[in-house]
Amino acid sequence: MCLVLLGVGVRDWVGRWPLVGRGPELDAFAEALADRECRGFVVGGSAGVGKSRLAEECLERAAAAGFRVGRATASAAAGAVPLGAIAHLLPAGVDLSDPVAGFAAVAERLAAGPGRRWALLVDDMHLLDSASAVLLRELMDSGVLLLIGTVRSGEPYGKAVAALRGGDTVYRVDLPVLSTEQIEALLQAALGRTVARRALHELSAASGGNVLYLRELVLGALTAGDLTEDGEIWHLREGRLPGTARLTEVIGTRLATADSAGRPVLELLALCEPLPLADAEALAPPQVVAALEQAGLIRVTQDRRRTTVSLTHPLYGEVLRAGLPVLRRRALLLDQAARVEALGARRRGDLLHIATWRLAATGTADPALLTQAAVLARHAHDYAQTVTLLEALPEMHRTTATGLMLGNAFFEMGRWDQAEAVLARADAHAIGEQDKLAVALVRTTNLLWSNAPVTEALAINVAALDRISSPAGRRKLKINEGFMRIASGRPVRGLALLEDLETEVDDASDVNAWLRGAWMKPFGLALVGRTGEAATWAERAHAAHRHVDEHALVSHPAVQRIPLVLALTEAGLPAEARREGERAYAELVAADSLVRVWMAVFLGRAQWLAGHPATARRWWAEAAALARTFDHAMALRPVLGGLAACAAVLGDLDAAEASLAEHRILPPLAPGLLSAGEECLGEAWLLAARGRLGQARSVLTAAARAARSTGHLTGEALLLTDVARLGGAKDAADRLAELAQRCDGAFAPARAQLATALAADDPDQLRQAADACQAVGADLLAAEAATAAAAAWRRTGQSRRASAAAHRAAAVLARCEGARTPLLTTAQATAPLTTREREIALLAAAGNASMDIARSLALSVRTVDNHLHHAYTKLGVTTRRELAQTLRAPSPGA
Known part of the structure; x- marks a missing residue:
């Protein structure tokens, strides 16, 4: 779903942006208001940093505090006329021919109002004429006026204006650019939904934290249809970040302040930054370059x-490049390439720069230079x-x-078909065993991540074995098969193939095969419950990948943190998993690596297990947007199930149904890095939200069997825990106890x-289960256990x-977003509801008639009414309306 604006401009729709990230400055203004001497x-x-927006907010707060308010904007034109900026604020009839008497009269007239001080906002105060500045200072000193002014950093101003800023009675704050976190909060407040991390990264980098530039970039992207939302999250089209005419005009005006002698330096920086200072001074004298720095145009x-030397803002380069004629651009690029070559191209990145400049200038370059430059670009993960x-x-x-290098780059960009075409040609022309092996490794990975059946990737591996x-070569193909088996949902079989994988990479020739095995082995270990070994392997693989990254044709080293997130989550360390995952995700976004989709998948799963459905939904929405962009159905399938589960638990049943509708039309594929059963979470929790607990348990039980059949023990434990939470504790408890014996870490126990305590309905056991769940960071499970304990104690008087258990449940539940x-809503009964009573009560609370409930559960209407009567008695209600209010169930379709 994309944003559609009917009959309204995008600029009007966005309106005035909220003020975000300026808490300390507003606190300083509150202090100033409270100071009678201010x-x-x-x-x-x-x-563009947001001075005017903050000053407007301050003026509004002054008005709310009882001040009379006024506004003025200084400008160069108004500054040429004495009192030009504030003439509209002066009382009529005051004779200003004698400034001393006239200014005193102005102060007297302004003070003669209804007894309230004035607050005056003067924007761009540094442009005020001296007469205006002297008058304002007199009004301030007489206590008539509180001045709220904005001043642009680095701009010259006279002594009179300096007097307005001076003295102990004037408070001063300097606004920094917004941080990435502040930009994220601002965009969410302005757009109404979360912004995807890549979009946030692009907008943060391009705007440099400048609020004006950020707003124009967002408006431009909205107008062009490049920034869209899918019902869950805003995301930016790959490679697109258009601005607006106003943005170009603002930056063009800023650049026009440069001396014409410094223009060549700015133009060259726009094409080739950063530059050695000597190269900048080859185009302009040192004093001109110094003037550019003084003006804030270069750093x-x-x-x-x-x-x-570099430009102070990335958008300066965009505007400068757009205005460069073709031949001028060509000359600058070729001259700079020649300049670097003349110095011997000694620095590591020089060959890449020279090749890029010559290619951009002429459309061609020396083939050897292009190849060397491509190697450097690939190792910088610039695909x-x-x-x-x-x-x-x-x-x-x-x-x-x-x-091989080109096919790998296409793979990293999610361009599966192009990667396969290039790699198939490389395979056909491969001569030596090493070449054949290298192509097979990349080609099988590309096929595995695309929507091709896993049998195609395995067939490529088998064909390579024949050749x-x-x-040593056959061993690497065995490792590659282990990689594919785990990645396609067969962890036990894959681990058997990787059993003798060395604990360290031994030489450069083994780098790619070893890294593949070392990346996938901790996934397999975590999925079969060996979380301690999984974490050790993930740390080992990450360290090795960092060390040998230059020799590798495997994704960014940060991908090695993905299995670590899974291992830490299943070990009962969700906070640590979150920290590691978010740090690595930022690296993968900066590298623009496709594989970041899986980090988003596992961060969402970690938050779901922590009982934070809104945050899990945000991560899974990010993963879904990425998976759709790259047509990566292997990741999209579990993500859509997770999105539906989060929406259902949050009461957004329409969104849950929409995610499941998209899920149903996806092509059937191997389950991937998560068990196929976990895809069913959305269906089960939507059924539960609609009161159909029996059907939900049936879905989860079948899903748990599917997970067990493929050896996904941690996935099976997740699903059986949900069976227990939805009324099937007695059916799930024994198997969960077995899994606790087979899985290490604290989460499985x-x-x-929890399941054992729910089955026994014993308050002491439930309290202890709440302690255990809280210790592993499972907030929602802890809240449910504490709620059930409170209910059990209440029933025994x-x-x-x-009361203590209820207070504890409320405190933990406050973190559950x-x-x-159902376990939270039906625990208020004076006696425990049976499984059937709970299910019928929830269905009735959702607005279903007894006849419809009877039909769906294959019961008689009389039986339904009897169970409902018992539930009424236990819950202390007499009508369906009271029942719905007690259970807080959503209405149908809510």
């Missing part, structure tokens, strides 16, 4: 013995640049190695303890214990 409050900062950075360089190679210079005879489950 005469002014001045906000400083760079252009000079000293790093040991190297001094570099788009790698593709650009390799596609520029003439056909006669393309080799198996370049084809490779060396023990906590799950088993132990009101003090019941509005989650509502």
